[in-house]
Amino acid sequence: MDSVRPSAVTPNKRRWARTIAKVLHLQAATGIAPVDGVQKVKSQEFKVQKVNYQESGVQKVKSQENGIQKVKSQEKVKELQERVALEAHLAKLFASVSSVKAAYAQLQHAQSPYDAEGIQAADKEVISELRNLSELKRCFLKKQFDPKPETTLVLAEIEEQKNDLKTYKIMGKKLESQVRLKDSEIVFLGEKLEEAKDHNKLLEKRLNQNQSGQLHVLDNLHLSALSPSHFITVLRHTVKSIRSFVRMMVDDMKSAGWDIHAAAKAIDRDVLYRKEDHKCFAFEHSVCKEMFDAFQYPNFSLPNESLPEKKKQQQQLFFVRFTELKSMKPKDYLAQNPGSAFAKFCRVKYLRLVHPKMETSFFGNLNQRNLINAGEFPSSDFFASFAEMAKRVWLLHCLAFSFDPEAAIFQVSKGCRFSEVYMDSLDDEGFLSTASEPQVGFTVVPGFRLGKTVIQCQVYLTRLQSTPRKQR
Incomplete structure (x- = not known):
């Protein structure tokens, strides 16, 4: 096989290779990686920056919160300081007011008894404290408070307590002087009371002497010497005695819760009373009307009471009864003579005059009524007053039938014109300035005729609400 031969390298390619190598070296030196590496480095840098930014933001927020808390704390301290200063100012105000009060109390105390120097000193103190109050007002408006409010607050409270103590001492002195004055008044009034008691005893003694002198005329009285x-x-x-019994009866009515106006109205609803206390005349009229009923008859027409046929013997009998009873107490006479004509008279008049409802309201029971019905007599003060009145009426009756001719009783009817010959007005002042002619409202105490002597009846004059009756 043919061996591989390296291809021929041109100069241009070598230059390009050197250029690339330099770039790669430069990148390695500066930390710049290829494209993927560059992106990774940038992402890490962004994360670091982001964390740093977040940490700086948290620190900034914390610093802001600390600043806000610091500001709030300073505001609270300032507000607390202002409150303490205001309380101290108010304490000074109350202390100054208490000083004015104490000075005014001293001023009043110096006036009685009169003390010129004390009055001047108290007046100056009052003026000074009023100026102090004005200064406190100015400081409050300008908010000029004391720099040490805690000390001022304590001192002001102490000053206020001192002023209150001073005021109480002055009031105590004033009360002591008033007590001494009252004690002297009590001593003076006690002396006046003793003088009044002695004077009353003297008047009572004179009155008893006059009454005994009047009654002494009746002690050795003989039938032949009777006169009007x-x-x-x-x-x-x-x-x-009738008026004494009526007063007791009215007092018992008030104690029992009776309506006195309604009770007087029930006796005679047509009468107008000029004064409130004139209503007692209505009760006197009612009592007299019952007690003097049948006065013109011997023995008040009591049953089973016989009289001598001869006129002279009747006169002697009534005069003897008068003589026997006039010097005795009715209680003793009734105890010794329970079957006498006077005892029968007391029983009949009590049962007619004192209604069962009245007796129940006065005493809560009918014990007195039951005793009288059983032939006995109560020992109460009410019956004692009644018995004294009954005795006086009985004595007057006995004396009236001791005359020859006997005394005649009379009364006038409601609505009659007033006559000075036969009537005596119990109250005519209300009609002195009145053009209308007064009329008789009712007869309170009847009148009597003894031969040619006329004893006026006592009447209450009024203006009647209804049409007056004609005179009989």
Whole structure:
């Protein structure tokens, strides 16, 4: 076989080969690989750059967050400082107000008793504290607070406590002075009370002397010496005992929750009362009406009570009854003479005057009524007052039938014109300036005739709401 012979190399091919070799050498020296190698190197470089960029971004974000947190922390500190400064300023304000209060209390205390120097000092302190308040207002508007608010806050609270303590001390002194003043007033009023008691005892003694003097006239009285003045004396004591019983009855009504206006209206709904306390006249009218009922009859027409046929003997009998009872207490007389005419009179009048509903509302039961129905007499204050009134009415009745001719009782009807001869007005002041003529609302205490002597009946004058009745 023919041997292979290398082909002939032309100069141009050699130059091209050298050029390629140089390029390959240059690439190897600079790290440039062929096409695939170049792309691989570029991808790795891009990844490194990307990681570095991400790390730098994270560090940048962290630095921004740290800056924001730092700013916020500074704002919170600043806000806290402003709050503390404002609280310290308010504490100074309250301390100054308490100083004004203490100075004003001192000013008031210095006025009574009067202290000129104390007033001037307190006035200067008040003015000074008001100026301090004005300065605090100016500082607040310009936000000029103390640089050391913690110390200011403590000092202000201490100052406020001192001012409050000063105020309390001043108030304590003022209260002590008031207590001393009240003590002196109590001593003075106690002395006045003792003087009033002594004066009342003197008046009571004089009154008892007058009453005993009036009753003393009846002690040695004889039937032949009777006169209208004796009858008038007994009548006055009778009216007094009636009004005493009515006061007790009205007080019991109020205690039992009665409507006094409705009760007075139930007695006579046509009467107009000029004053609220005039309604007591309606109750006196009701009591007198019952107690003096059948007064014109001997023994008040009590059943099973016989009288002598002769007029003179009747007069003597009534005068003896008058003499026996006038000096005794009704309780003792009823205990000694439970079957007497006076005892029957008490039973009948009590059962008619005191309604069962009234007695139940006053005492919660009917024990007194049951005792009276059983022939006994209660020991209560209410019945004692009633018995005293009944005694006076009975004595007046006995004395009336001791006269010859006997005393006659009378009363006027509602709506009658007022007559000064037969009537005595219990209240006519309300009609002095009235053009209309006053009329009789009702008779409170009846009148009496003793021969030619007329004892006026006591009436309550009013303007009637309904058409007045004609005089009988």
